[in-house]
């Protein structure tokens with residue numbers, strides 16, 4: 426009985442030690458290849474941002490990301506040129522917001538307030554560029 430209790434006490438103490446070590450370690454970075462978004466971004470926020478990108482361009486994840494098979498993805502890969510363009514677009518949007526709208530937050534920050542977003546230009550299209558301003562409609 427007595428030695429049993431000793432084992433329980435030792436086991437409990439070692440559990441506290443293990444928990445203590447785990448808690449004092451810096452949080453592991455969840456994402457491997459972030460160059461523009463904050464590296465400390467939470468899973469919830471990156472999900473929100475990626476949903477926004479997809480909806481704004483009217484595409485799904487594989488427009489920018491490599492799908493390995495029906496269930497596996499390599500989100501960290503930079504193989505798709507669209508992902509590199511998207512990085513430039515994030516930087517551009519952050520810069521427009523900061524320089525022209527005095528925004529204090531950037532894409533990927535918690536509760537970011539942004540005047541210009543992907544949707545402002547893209548409106549559900551991957552290619553929002555227009556070559557010519559449409560002719561004015563006549564008022565007759």
Ligand code: HEC
Nearest residue numbers: 456457458459460461462475478479486489500501511512
């Ligand atoms: C328009 C392009 C685009 C679309 C669409 C897109 N992403 Fe991304 N995604 C990016 C870019 C760009 C990065 C890297 C950002 C950086 O470098 O900071 C990224 C990074 C990620 C990462 C982090 C990978 C790592 O480990 O570094 C995840 C996870 C991710 N995206 C998930 C998704 C999911 C899920 C979808 C679909 C709902 C999606 N993305 C749609 C452009 C896109």
Ligand code: HEC
Nearest residue numbers: 478507510511514515518541542543545546551552553554
């Ligand atoms: C100020 C307007 C504007 C904003 C804001 C903007 N884009 Fe774009 N984007 C464009 C234009 C214009 C093009 C077409 C350029 C070209 O291909 O000549 C484009 C092209 C792209 C492409 C390339 C599409 C392809 O088929 O290769 C991607 C990817 C993209 N944008 C992602 C984004 C994302 C993600 C955001 C938000 C972070 C964003 N854009 C914000 C104007 C904008």
